[in-house]
Amino acid sequence: MKVCLAAALVAAFTATAMSQDSPAELLRELQAQRELLEEQRKELKQMAETQESMAGAMDSAWLVLCGALVMFMHAGFAMLETGCCRAKNASNVLMKNLVNVSVGTLGWWIFGWAFAYGSQAGSFIGTDGFFGLGFYNKDASGNIVPVECDDGNCQSTMLSWFFQWAFCTAGATIVSGCVAERVKSPTYAVFAFCMTSFIYPVIVAWTWGGGWLASIFGVGYMDFAGSGVVHFTGGVCGLAGTVILGPRNGRFENPEEFEYHNIPLIVLGTFALWFGWYGFNPGSTLSMHDKEMGALAAQVAMNTTLSAATCGISVFLLKFVLTRKYDVGALCNGILSGLVSITAGCGNMECGSAVLTGFIGAFFYQAASSLLVRLKIDDPVDASAVHGACGVWGLLATALFDWGKGFDHYHGWSGFGCMTSDDGACSKGIGGSAIAAQLVMIVAIIAWAGTLSTLSFLALRFSGLLRIDDHTEKIGYDMHSHSPPKAYAFSGQDPKLEDSSPQKPVHV
Structure with missing residues (x-):
């Protein structure tokens, strides 16, 4: 019996041993597992690189589109x-806008980008990147590769250059409207170059470029998309220009002769600007690589829409109460005033605050517009009221209506989240500092942009290069200097037939 039991145990042990792998087989299995894990690690790394590349491509596409x-x-x-000015200057106004973009582009390329975003010395102004230098590098194989942004948030410095170029030339165009119908075209081109190459870039260096305003009072300024950096700067420069130029001849003696000549163009221009603002404000997220950025862009777009609509209808109704007339031009300027008002705070406000921002912006615009007339300051398109006055309000509203529990939790640049201290907790009690930072920014823009633009226009005035002569102003810049001599062929006839027809006296 014992012999049988022992035999059974030996057989069982032998079977168990036979069923197990030998050491060599175990090593092969472990090696296979190791190779599988290595392959999976490579796949995960490749997936991460692909995801990062796709996120970068999304950011690039987003910024190019915006x-x-x-x-x-x-x-x-x-x-x-063009619609706000007289028909006899329509071609000149259009040409001036085209020249502004062209000259401004060269100014931004030669000096502007470098002063705004180059390596800063003392947090004042950039010192490298002139003429687009430093936008390319060579890899180990000698291939040319684009240089990434300094903060690593974009795939190419050229991408940031392009996006910020659009903002720069937009700021300069604001001045064009203020000085329309009496400034010499070559003179304006000179000023546009100065503004895009030096005046505006220094403001950017102090703010978006990470200069001294970025950390003032421990909280820094807040201007999400440019109520101050772009619009207020343009409004200040434009106001200086129109004051130094003086009013158009007869502007306040015979105001009916200076009414808008083409309401359809004004409405078309307003819709085009409103449409473009969805690149201006949502595009200032500077990214579209994840769900959070998408949500922020949507919030910005919603706030932009609400403020524009509220301010537009508020100005329209206010004007109707004052005049008992429907003023389409006022409605258009009201919409633009609402857009300017929300541009600084569109990223750190909830929608109710955006509506209130637009509503109050209507009174800022109307008060500024009325004050210009009272002071006999001739701004043909009310640009200094729209961009200047509402630019100031936009900066203040950003701190006053910051999204959070009053001034307990300040959000600022953090969007949906609160600004945090070193320990990661939400910062509290900094609302006063935020308002003070905005006030300092307003003063800084007035001091810099106002002083330099005033000196520039005064120098041009005393040199006799600023304003057209009275005869040219009377007959119109188009008739004096442009070919063809008018922007519209109202009769629809062939110009040759019109030239051969009997001439009638023209009263200008």
């Missing part, structure tokens, strides 16, 4: 300004 939308705003500026 930059193109902002560039299209020049069509809106051109139409709006």
